[in-house]
Amino acid sequence: MPMLKVSHITKTFGGLKALDDLSFSVEKGEIYSVIGPNGAGKSTLFNCINSIYTPENGTISYKGEEITNLSSNGVASLGIARTFQNIELFSRLTTMENLMLGRHLHMKTGLLASASMWWRGSKAAQEEIKHREKVEEIIDILDLQAYRDKFVSQLPYGIQKMVELGRALCMEPDLLLLDEPAAGLNNEEREDLIFWIRDIRDEFGITVVMIEHNMQMVVDISDRILVINFGKKLAEGLPEEVINHQEVINAYLGQP
Amino acid sequence: MDMKRDYYEDVQLLHGKTARFWFFLLLITLASLPFIIKGYYVYILSLMAVNVIVALGLNLLVGNTGQISLGHAGFVAIGAYTTAILMISFAVPFIPAMIAGGLIAAFFGFLLGLPALRLEGPYLAIATLAFGLAITTVIGRVGFFGGHMGLSVPAVRFESLGLTRDESVYYVAMITAVLLGIFARNFLKTRPGRAFQAVRDSDIAAAAMGVNVSYYKTLSFAVSAFYAGIAGGLWAILIGFINPGLFSFILSILYLATVVIGGLGTILGSVLGAVVVTFLSLQLENVQTIPGIGQLLEAFSKQFMTLSGLPNIVWVLTGLILILIVLFEPLGLYGIWSRIKTYWKTWPF
Amino acid sequence: MTGQLIISGLTIGSIYAMLALAMSIIYKASEIPNFAQGDMGMISTYIAYMILVVHGWPFWMAFAGAMIFAVILGFLFEFLFIRRAKEPNILNLIIVTLGFQLFLYGMTGWRWGSDQRRLGMPFSETDTINVGGVVISHLGVATILTSIIIMVMLWFFLSRTKLGLAMKAVQQNPMAAEINGIPKDRILGISFAISSVIGAMAGMMIAPITTLDPNMMWDPLMKGFAAAVLGGMTSLPGAIIGGYLLGIIENLFGFYVSLEFKSVVAFLIIVLVLVFKPAGILGHHYVRKV
Amino acid sequence: ERGGDATGVTEDEIVIGSWGPLTGPGALWGNILRGMDAYFDMVNEEGGIHGRNVRFVYRDDGYEPPRTVSAVRQMVQNDNVFAFVGGIGTAPSMAVKDYIIENNIPWVGPLTGSTHFAYPPQENIFALFPLYAREGAVHAEYALDELGAERIAIIYQNDDYGRGGLIGAEMILEERGMDFVERLSVEITDSDLSSHAARLRQSGADMVMMWLLPRQAAIIMGNTAVLGYNPTWMASSALGDMGLMIDITEGRWEGVLFSMFGEMPYSDHEQMQAYRAAFEKKYPDLRWGLFASSGFVFAEVLVEGLERAGRDLTRQSLIEAMETFEGWQGVGAEVTFAPGVRQGSSSLYLVKAKGGLDYEILTDFMDSDIDIDEAIRRLR
């Protein structure tokens, strides 16, 4: 059973078909990249998967279960995490608080429990402490120690991207959707990112679906690549197949 | 890295000896004040405590969840009327009546939270304004609620504890305010509070983290209304008389102003805002009696304005103070406070 | 009777519509609902009263004087207060407008005392025109016409010049507006001035009916705000339609159903409309894309 | 020196307190306080009361009950007020009533015709303002008996004041087997009354009773005039400030009947003229009218009480002295108090407005003996 299966989804905006009868599936443990020209419908695809949009046609299923009509938070609770192209951090919170929000689904403290947090042993305090440990782990992995108590709106662009990745990791998802994670990173930082994404897959066993325009990176780490154009599948396959595909070169890569 | 930090420190109510010292000093002061100061000031402190409670709740909604309410006086009204009617018609003792008032207000908060799910900005402002208006209109029309005439609220007095009426109200109000303040602080530090703020900053990302946005939006309305309802009950026994006119739109706006000039999204801001606004609203009229300034104002009035209009100086000053605080300190009184704190910490550098 | 009620509704609705226009102009440029709007109009009306009644000068001078005063007041408000806001956020600015409202309210009471006063207008508020059994006062006709003329003029002005677009740009992203060379401050100043003038006209139109007094604009302002929201908050025709609708609903409901609940019901209807159309009748609901 | 509570009384001073709106929507009534202030100045100039001057403290409450509560507490606890006089408005007075009773502070003439202050009688409260319900009844009787009105409508403010008038008149109409042809309530915030006007015209009433604030009275008269509908208007004493009403109704006030509980402020009554002079001397920029003169009407009674209480002034001695009033008359109606009787006066007379400040007095002081208990029952 594939981890994620998208079949025949269509999403239109006014007259524009952002996704047009698109189908593909992602296997567990894969790093699967989605590429395509600007405006091809890649982000729209992600938005359909995590239910920000509902496609007009077609179905999306996750581990065999249909998720097309769930709410966004419902999708998240099944173990699908994502990052955003334009950075959607909680801007007036600190890095730490942003990351703790990644733990939201794993925590249970309700209003009453949290109101009655009076001593170390109280339920809310215990839970905070426990989940802080997980968060610190992610902080260590992503080298975010220096930014722990900074407000995220004051962080440089690249660090914000890392915090967003960290927040998604804190959810301990099974499927991670990354929308242009390397945009705005320099060479060195991108290298780091490549390691991290590999680690994420190898050590945590998370399946990764990634949208990215940096071909070097895409080719480097993808198991398979999907190319879409005008919302339709243009090509799908192994990296070397795809980058040599003539239509992909014409529409997306350009002549070398 | 073995130098593991104690994560409890971050959520601990009072971290460090100094914090504990000041907090207990504050509690002791609050507890002993009624024996030191005159009755009128005890009354003012009680009034401040009541307004602190409203501000705490409203700040949760406006500052932390990012929703506006121009109808908070409506929740205060619900709390006040529930408390009063339970006490008058059903002989319920004050404390349970007050809690019932809070709960019923919370229920209405939940109801108002539903349309609020779809609305934002001025649209939400109008919806909440309409709510506040509807509550007072209905109360004013229905004889059971005392109509426009209003209700006299029974006095509360804990005689067995040897307290006078003023002292009784003072202690209930103060204890409630401190408790609710700590509650607010506790859930802002933990999961529900973070969810509120996530909804404020980006509802889309919040949902992607698994935060149920609708639930937290309505919850925040309900909790905020609960605070207002409790404050309503306290206010009712404090002034001893309620009528629909008390809970006007202007009052809602004053609450909002309290929160903003105190500092959005902070507990201390709510407290400072409520204390300062209450104080100003009671004391500003006395500028006319300050020697020197009083004569100056009179002379000015005679020359350019009217002498009989001079009492309006209260509004002029209130307006200016609101403007100045908000303009020059976007974080409100809380901002001023934290600036002073950093100044002392870094002094003399 | 229904026809009569609709006409009376239109008359008061025109006042709401003008205030709604005034509100939405500022909102268009800054997302601030200006709660000082009403009292800015009120104090300008007092100026007209001073010129007309106290000094006994002709009406057109009073009118001109009030309008000039309104322009200056609008500019000054923006220049002295709105512009100075550090890291402005909407709530802070709303409180600034409230502060200014209190300030003006206090100043008026201080200067003119608490007696209600009469502002005479060249249009009689009791001489009427009779059209098929439906009567409308001269003042009523003038009020309705004024509201339409203002709307049309504004609409032309904003759509024919860059100003309308620039206002929207400033509202949506003040920082981006500045880096595109759009003079944010000047545009805000202009919108405050325009809306102050419209508010002053509303004040002068309503004062002969409700008497001139420092409290006269609060209720109409709330209705105007509600009307603007009903119309869509940024749409000029929306503001006019919202104002008219509100006036008419109030009158019909007051006559046929209940006087006691007429204001509340008007508001509740607005909320109902909003639940189905969260951005008002002519507003667009923009959904943020990620 | 006799025992008893003499707070606020010193060798040469008596502290008297009051409150009312000097700002805000009710600021119009503020002149009552200024009238009182001018009156106490006058008393002090003439040598005070048994060698003591009155020190008058009054505070602005903006007609908001919570502020009244603060103001009264401040006056009691910080200013050591001996007694209160006036105190404007039903709701604000209601808010402080229990507190003043608890502290047994003499309170003469709350400025409200609500029944809450003398029914049941309170030891320390001496009500002077005619009950709204009585006033409504007087109006109805006059309209029916003297004017022969057949179709009567009423437009009233939806509160204690308006509803008081409504119920009083209604009780008289019921006695005669009649009913209002239309009863319309007005909210204090209403600024458009055209649907009220339409309903009035449709009712075909030949007489309309008006229990409103001046502003709303002007609005409704304007709105009905547009419709070409001109009934006979009969207004409560709260609308009795002719100077104001003539001005804001643009002369439409002419011909309106309204009631008064004291000498007309413009009358040539000698004492009233003296009061007017005193007021205009103290407040040259203020308009003399009903509100200012009411201040004198009410404060006069308190001062008479203080005179009667003698030099040994205590709260108890003042209360006892107040109870000796029997048909005493200053510039207001006759005042009578007794143990268990705390509504000191209740009669009014009717006036008809003519052009400008001219008026015609239509009747002597009149009273109506409606069943107060029944009125109270209906008001609830």
Next chain:
Amino acid sequence: MSALLQIKNIETYYGLVYALRGVSLNIEQGSITTILGNNGAGKTTILNSIAGLIDDQPEKGEIWFDGKKINGMKTVKIIGMGIGYAPEGRQIFNELTVKENLEMGAYSRSNRKEISDDIDKMFRYFPVLEERSKQLAGTLSGGEQQMLAISRALMSRPKMLMLDEPSLGLSPILVKEIFGIIKTINEDGVTILLVEQNANMALSIAHYGYILENGRFVTSGSSEKLRENDDVKEFYLGLKSETSVKGYQRYKRKKRWN
């Protein structure tokens, strides 16, 4: 050639954060100058300081543009002197259409004919914008927004154009094109200040380059010279010989900057 923009030793703070620690920079008329640097080095801060977007900053130093001192001036004035700016995060007007966004870019100009010609020119650069010209800009895809932001900055026909990571989010084919476009614009006489993460591309079109680290320039020079620099090679161009190993960042070669 003379210096169009001159920055003399500016220092910029965000509250207590010391972001620029004495930065000096000369931009020759008609040149393309690029600033490279790590995340958080302060690149955006330099551009914002020039544009006068940070309140009361820079704290020290001077900025001269076109013979006039511009620090302390209002943003609108500075922009009005002939600076176009496509900022970080695009900052488009979300609820205006694509076309309206472009018109706002030309706010300071009044010749309608020329403006509409220029809009057509932008549509030639980025044909997809023409297809989307009536769409609300906020609903554009990320890359489309980026194209819009660049076009909008060009609409004022600036003397100097500041671009903050223009290639961000663009497809490979467009990245190539965009650098081509920048070159064309420059050849039309517009001076360009370019902040980029794509150091390869940036250095391939730039005349001069500066390397910023921690709020200071660590090295600068002509782009040829920089491309020869070992540190630049390793850290910015990614021309390392050894294959990377996991945990590599902890054992980085120390930068020396000669």
